Amino acid sequence: MSDGATLMAQPSLFAGPRANPDGFWAAIMLAFLTTAGLFYVNIMPAIVSGLVDGMGASPDRAGYVGAANMYGSAVGALAAVFAASRLPWRKAAFVALILMIGIDGLSALQTSVTPLIAIRACHGLVGGFLIGVGFTVIARTASPDRSFGMLLVVQYGLGGLGLRFLPGLVQSGGTAVLFQTLIAFSLVTLVMLPFLAPYPPRAKPIEGEVAARGVPKLPAFLALLAVFLFQGGNMAVMAYVIELGRGKGLELGWISDALSEANWIAILGAVAVYAVGARFGRMRPLMVGLGVTLVGMGLFYWSDIAAFFYAANVVTGLTWAFLIPYLLGQCAAFDAHGQMAALSGFFSKMGLASGPMIAALVVGGSAHYEPILHLAIAALILCAAAAILPARLLDRAAASRQGTES
Numbered sequence: 001m002s003d004g005a006t007l008m009a010q011p012s013l014f015a016g017p018r019a020n021p022d023g024f025w026a027a028i029m030l031a032f033l034t035t036a037g038l039f040y041v042n043i044m045p046a047i048v049s050g051l052v053d054g055m056g057a058s059p060d061r062a063g064y065v066g067a068a069n070m071y072g073s074a075v076g077a078l079a080a081v082f083a084a085s086r087l088p089w090r091k092a093a094f095v096a097l098i099l100m101i102g103i104d105g106l107s108a109l110q111t112s113v114t115p116l117i118a119i120r121a122c123h124g125l126v127g128g129f130l131i132g133v134g135f136t137v138i139a140r141t142a143s144p145d146r147s148f149g150m151l152l153v154v155q156y157g158l159g160g161l162g163l164r165f166l167p168g169l170v171q172s173g174g175t176a177v178l179f180q181t182l183i184a185f186s187l188v189t190l191v192m193l194p195f196l197a198p199y200p201p202r203a204k205p206i207e208g209e210v211a212a213r214g215v216p217k218l219p220a221f222l223a224l225l226a227v228f229l230f231q232g233g234n235m236a237v238m239a240y241v242i243e244l245g246r247g248k249g250l251e252l253g254w255i256s257d258a259l260s261e262a263n264w265i266a267i268l269g270a271v272a273v274y275a276v277g278a279r280f281g282r283m284r285p286l287m288v289g290l291g292v293t294l295v296g297m298g299l300f301y302w303s304d305i306a307a308f309f310y311a312a313n314v315v316t317g318l319t320w321a322f323l324i325p326y327l328l329g330q331c332a333a334f335d336a337h338g339q340m341a342a343l344s345g346f347f348s349k350m351g352l353a354s355g356p357m358i359a360a361l362v363v364g365g366s367a368h369y370e371p372i373l374h375l376a377i378a379a380l381i382l383c384a385a386a387a388i389l390p391a392r393l394l395d396r397a398a399a400s401r402q403g404t405e406s
Contacts (some may be wrong), residue, residue: 049064
């Protein structure tokens with residue numbers, strides 16, 4: 001078979017064939033492993049809208065459920081920073097998936113929003129740990145940027161399906177459909193788990209000079225901060241994007257179709273990262289991408305015009321899928337064991353949780369969503385400022401290495 005499908009036999013508790021650790025199929029399975037812990041993020045608009053329609057929750061309380069899930073995820077991701085490199089990651093992932101299936105099953109039985117807040121926080125705790133495990137393993141691949149790109153391909157591809165069909169299914173089958181979907185995804189991931197290779201720590205092929213001197217504190221912190229601001233700004237808008245469109249007079253069915261199509265188009269951004277990797281460095285892709293994101297966010301102000309709402313979702317979806325692999329890969333480049341990658345998972349989850357939480361506080365019980373756009377744009381501008389120093393440092397290290405090899 002070709003590179004991606006090459007299989008190697010390796011003895012372990014999960015005995016059987018293993019996918020080439022840096023091949024195409026391994027990248028897909030690692031994407032499923034990491035996505036299993038955060039798939040609810042990709043269908044968050046459907047969850048928020050489903051709780052409003054299916055349980056009669058107010059917009060702010062529906063947002064609190066999503067925020068609780070993601071704050072729990074942030075705590076779980078932080079725990080993974082200290083534990084993921086010390087535990088047998090495959091066994092840890094197996095236990096986490098089983099627990100998530102049980103918690104999603106319990107969530108499907110609920111008929112009130114109040115207990116869901118606590119239950120989803122517990123789900124986030126376990127899912128966040130699984131994400132940290134996945135990020136740690138991805139950081140040990142030959143090209144984390146490409147692996148994170150494949151992660152976004154899977155997230156946006158399946159997220160698009162969820163956004164197209166789940167809102168309508170919730171109206172006919174209730175909110176349990178949302179959690180049954182998450183259970184199905186975890187079950188598929190369990191089937192894939194035995195085919196992944198061990199992924200021991202290894203030196204970085206390009207940024208080894210940086211790692212050898214230890215993690216530089218200020219650039220590393222700024223790289224993590226950029227992840228937090230980018231995720232928070234984008235997720236604040238995404239969590240309420242269905243309600244934003246409905247508030248502007250757009251029809252729910254049309255909104256669902258528009259969001260799913262935007263998700264599928266966004267796959268092109270992640271594919272570009274997988275194909276290109278860090279070939280052109282990080283500074284140029286990050287600054288250009290963030291500039292385009294700001295334009296997309298600005299289009300949401302005219303969401304009463306269907307074409308503008310559609311374009312806003314396409315543009316921000318493309319840039320989200322394109323930029324987050326670079327931001328996460330930038331963090332992963334600072335150490336060989338994957339702890340910075342796991343820590344970036346914590347900052348990512350904190351951003352994903354804080355965006356809807358702050359948005360919920362701003363919205364309250366009203367249906368005025370433009371203040372969320374103000375906050376998102378400010379967060380993205382700060383993200384660009386934070387990303388400059390670490391991107392420049394890593395680009396210089398890469399150029400130095402290439403000069404030495406030539």
